Every structure is written in structure tokens, then in C-alpha cells.
Amino acid sequence: MKAPTLANARGYVRVRIRGGNAESFINAVVSKQIQVWNVQRTSFQDFQCYVLLSDYFNLRPILKQTGCRVHVEQRIGWPFALRRVLRRKFFLIGFAMFMLGLYMLSSLVWSIDVKGNDRIPTEQVLAAAKEQGIYPFQWTFRLRDPDLIAKAMHTKLKEASWVGVNWEGTRVSIQVIEATKPDSLKLVNPRHIVASEDAIVTDIIAENGRAVVARNARVKKGAVLISGAVGTETEPKDVAAKGEARGLVWHQYEISSPLVMKHKVYTGEEKERKYIVTGNRRLMVSGFGDIPYAHYEQLQEDNTLKWRQLSLPIGWTNEKIKEVQFASEERTETQAAEAGLKQARADVLGKNGPNARIHSEKILHQKTDNGKVVMKVLFEVEQSIAEELPLVRQFEQKSQPESEPHEQGH
Template identity: 50%
Template structure:
């Protein structure tokens, strides 16, 4: 016979039938349309079957009429589970208390975040929000509508164009859009633009001031490129020199690269620790003991509990220590030269800013010694060579 639907909810028992006329018993069960399944008979002397709990009570007169004996071997389903719960009153009360506490905690505001503010201090926004009833440990149902809160905060905060209040789970986010302020140009003192290194000028553009050098001219470190003094000897005026001067300079690098390289890899072995998280507290459940690895990396996974769209202030966390090992590999001289030159190029570009170009490179000296490759390299670089030099009023050019 087929297993009835929802038998777990209605309850079922597994019975063992012995003695009497078992064949007649089975026929009468069929005639009475009792729901039984998983029937197993053995030589007509005994049988096992599963039967719905309500139909089990209808089985008694049939058993008496056939002279069989029935023994219950297993009980399953919701009625038996409910009966066990009722015998454990403290457990039921604890479960009810836990669900009530869970509902209460999910109905509170646990965190208030402020985003988008640059000039307005976060503390000022939080203080205004607290006056409107937005603060940690506030009941969610006591807060006003989000549109009303947004309007009230926009009126309470100066220099804002718009304020948005959104609630997601137990967190409230206050999004601030500050009003645009006119850009204040910094007050600059009169200055020259001078060369910061020996170079050959490749480009000069004077936005403000008087250029005193030309393209292809060789300049020394500290030499004036764009003067901040205008006029003649009798009538002079000092201004803020502005512009761009690029030049070709030479950079000499001493490079050394070890041929024996170390690499870190994962062995596949790991150790885990499992925690229950309650607010800012983490209670470890298993994974005690020291990590048995000499070298390892640790990854942390945090999963908060959610209810619908709410993030509850509880969950679980797993820390996983993954064993690592180091391997050494002997590299070739060609590989070392390539890596050394690449590192020097990256250093030049990082130190000299946007627009820097490496025009050429020349290895002046190269040797292999003590497991390392040594090189002296000369780079020809085009970069910005101008830097500021404040002017003193009594200074002449």
C-alpha cells in the first residue's frame, strides 16, 4: 500500500503482529480501508507494518477477532513530538521565551550609520537624529515614517540639500547630500618655478610668469625655469609663477635580485573553530586547542541570522586556519634581469608621477655573485622637473 500523505503530521506507529490468523487480519485491514504501508510478512507467523495513529485505535477489535498479538516497535509524527514537549515544560517555556526575545531584539534599532557627509561631522548628524527618535536600542515601532524623519532631519541640519532615512533589518542608514559650496582657491605666495634636478628641457609652458629657459636647453638643479618677477629694474611685480616644464633626466639604479625565490602555497590541511555570535560577543562551541601548523593563514566567515529582510544581532562565525608551506625555486639569470629592470621601471613611474616616460635604459655593469644578480642601470627619463621656490620681496632674479 502507498504511504499516506502528511503521515508525519497525523502520526504513525510501526507495529509487529504475531500469533493468530495473520492472513485474515491483513484481509480485514484491507476491507476496513485502514492506512497501512511497508507491510512485511514472514511465513504467516509474524508481520510488521506501519499504520496511521487514528487507524491504529480502530485495529483493536480486528486483532481480538483473529487472536493476534500486536506490539508497537516505533512511534513517529507530530502527536508524539508534542507529547514529549508537554512532558518538558521548562524546555517549552524556554523555547517560548527565546522566540519572544528573538522577536523583541529584531524589533529594535541596533545600529545607526551616517553616509555621504564630508563637511558635517557625523556626531552632529547623530545628535540631530537622536532628537527625532533615531538612536540605538530604540523600538522600531516608536519611530516615525521614513519620509517624515527625512524632512525633519533636513530642517535640523545646516548646509544639506537632502537627507534620506532607510531602515533595513535592525540597522538605520542616514544618507546625507550636502549643499554645494563655492570652491575656495588657496591663497598662494609669489614664487618662481625652478628645476629640481639637472636636465635637458623637452617642453615648457608658462601659464603665468616669465619663461627664462627654452626647449633643448640644459639646466642645473635649482635654476629658475619660470620667473615670478615681471617688469624691469625700476618697476617690478612679483606673481605666482604657474606652468609645466618637462625635461629629460638620467636615473642610475643599483639593482640586486636573488636567484633563489621562495613561494607560499596551501597544503590543503585546515583547522576550524565555530562560534555563536550574540551582538559583540562570540562564544566558541568547538574547535578548541592550538593550531597544529607552523605556518598558516586565517580566514573568517560571519553569517548573521535573517528573518525576512531583517538582519538579526546574532548568528554564527567560522574561523579557518589553512596550513601553508614555503617552496624554494632556483631562477635563471635572464629571469632575474627581467624582474630587476621591471621593478626599477615601476619605481621610477611611481616616484615621478603622471606623464613620466622612460625613453631608454642601459646596463652599465652586470655580475652574478653569492646567488644574486647585480646590475647598475642608467635610465633616460622624461618627467616634470619644476618645483616651487617662494619669493622674498627683496629678492632679485
């Protein structure tokens, strides 16, 4: 016989029938229209079957009539599961309170991030947000639409050109784009543009003032390139000279490049240590023992506990100790010379401005001595040679005519 409909919902048990007249028990059960299924004989006098929970209590008269005994081996179905759950009511209450607390905590604003503000103080942005109901431990369901909040904050923050508000979970993010202000004009004193180095002028442009040298002119350091004196002798007028001047400048380098280069390489072996940090003190918690490497490099990662925007004086440090070895690489004289020239080119360009370029280079002297290639190189570099010099005029003080003595009468 198959299991009846909704047996799990109604609940059923697996029972073992012992002793007595088993055949009479089965016949009596069928005559009483009690549903049993999966009847199996386990021994000569015993057999097992499944019966609904509602019919189990109707077996008692039949057991007395046939002299059989019954033993429940398994309880199956929802009624038994519900009974087991109800026995753990304190667990249910605790679980329900935990879920309620979790929901309440996830419905609070825990942190507020302000991004994009350079001139506007963060405190001013947070104050504007607080006026719109955004502050720590505020319920998220009490917040208005983000677009309405952003519009109100934009009205409050005069120096912002756009404000965006967005929240994800318990964190609110405020993005601020500050309004661009034109640079204020600086008052400058009259000045000349003079040469910063001895050079041959390759280009000169006077935006304000008067250019006094032409292209291809050779100038000494300190020579006036763009004059700030634009008036006449009778009507002098001084301005702040402004412009651009470029020229060819000579730089001499002495280069020493070794024929054998040593490189530091990692072997892949490493040891890790962990520390608990409180203030300026730290306590090692793992990685005890001496460092087993002859040459090594230490990499340290510091982590600090934070609450909102406050950094606590407690944290932990992960320290990795990596084994290193030094490998040697032999180079030819040509390779060593080229490596030295490459380093010198980078140095001369880095020292003379972003728009500097090497016009030519000439090796004045080269020799190999003590495992090194020694060179003396002259670089011709086109670079900016403009330098400001205050313009100071010296005014001659006119002498006052002496008064003639008056003759006194006698």
C-alpha cells in the same frame, strides 16, 4: 465499514474486546446503531475495532450484557491532542510570553548606522535623528514615514545636500551626502618655478608668471624656469609663478639579479589555534601542542565584541599556522637581466611621479658574478622638473645726503 465523517475532529479510540461472546457484542453494537469500523479478530476470543469517542461510553451496558471486557489501545483525534496540550498549560503560557517578548524586541530600534558623513559629525546627525524620534529602544511602529523624517533631517543639517533614512528590522540606516564646497583660495607668496634636476626641457607652460627658458634648453638644478618677477625695473611686480615644466632627466641604476630565485609556497598543511582575549591577555582554548612544521607562516584574525558603537575589551582570536616550503627556480642570464630591468623600470617610474615615462634606456655595463647578473643601466626619463622657490627681492637703501656745515659769524 469505513471511518465516519470528521472522525479526527470528533476523536476516536482503538479498543480490544476480550472474553465473552464476541458475536453477540457485535450484533448488539449494530442494533444500538453504534459506529465501529476496521473490526479485526486477533485471536479466538479477542478482536479489535475503532469506535468514536462519543460512542465509547455507550459500550458499557453492552459489555455487561455480553460479559466482554474492553481495553483502550490508542487514542486518536483532536480532543485528545487538546487535552495533552492543556495539561502543559505552563508550557503554553511560557511559549506565548516568549513569542510576545520576541515580537516586542523585534519592534525596537537597536542600532543606528550613519554613513557618508566626513565633515558633519556623527553626533550631529544622531541629534537630528533623535529630534525626529529615531533613537535606541524606540518602537518602530511609532516612527514616521522615512521620507518625512529624511526631509526634516535635511532641513536641520545645513551642510548636507541629501539625507536618506531606511530601516530593516531593528536597525536604522541614515545615508548622508554632504554638500560640495568650493576650495578656498590660498594666499601664496611670490615665487619662482625652478628646475629640480639637471635636464633638457621638453615642455614648459606658464599659467602665471613669465617663462624664461625654451624647449630643448639644457638647464641645471635650481635654474629659474618660470619667473615670478613680471614687472619692470622702475615698477617691479612679483607674483606667485604657476605652471608646468617637463624635461629629460638621467637616472643611473646598478642592478643585481640572481640566477636562482627562491619562492615561498604553501603545502596545504595547516594547524589552527583559538584564543579568548580579555584586554591585553589571551587564553588558548584549542590547538594545543608544538608547531609540527619546520617553516611556517602565521595568519591571525582578531574579533572583538561590540555593543552599538562601543567596542568591549573581550573577544576571540583565530590563528592559522600554515606550513611553507621554499622552491628554487633557475633562470638564464637573459631572464635574470630582464627581471632586474623590469624591477628597475618600475622603481624609476614610481619615484618620479605618476606622469613620468621612460624615454630610453642604455646598459652601460653587464657581467655575471657569484650567481648574479650585475648591470649598470642609464635611464632617460621624461618627468616633471618644476619646483617652487620663494622670490625675495633685495632693496638697496639710498644714502641720505650729509648736511653742509653752516658758517658762524664772529
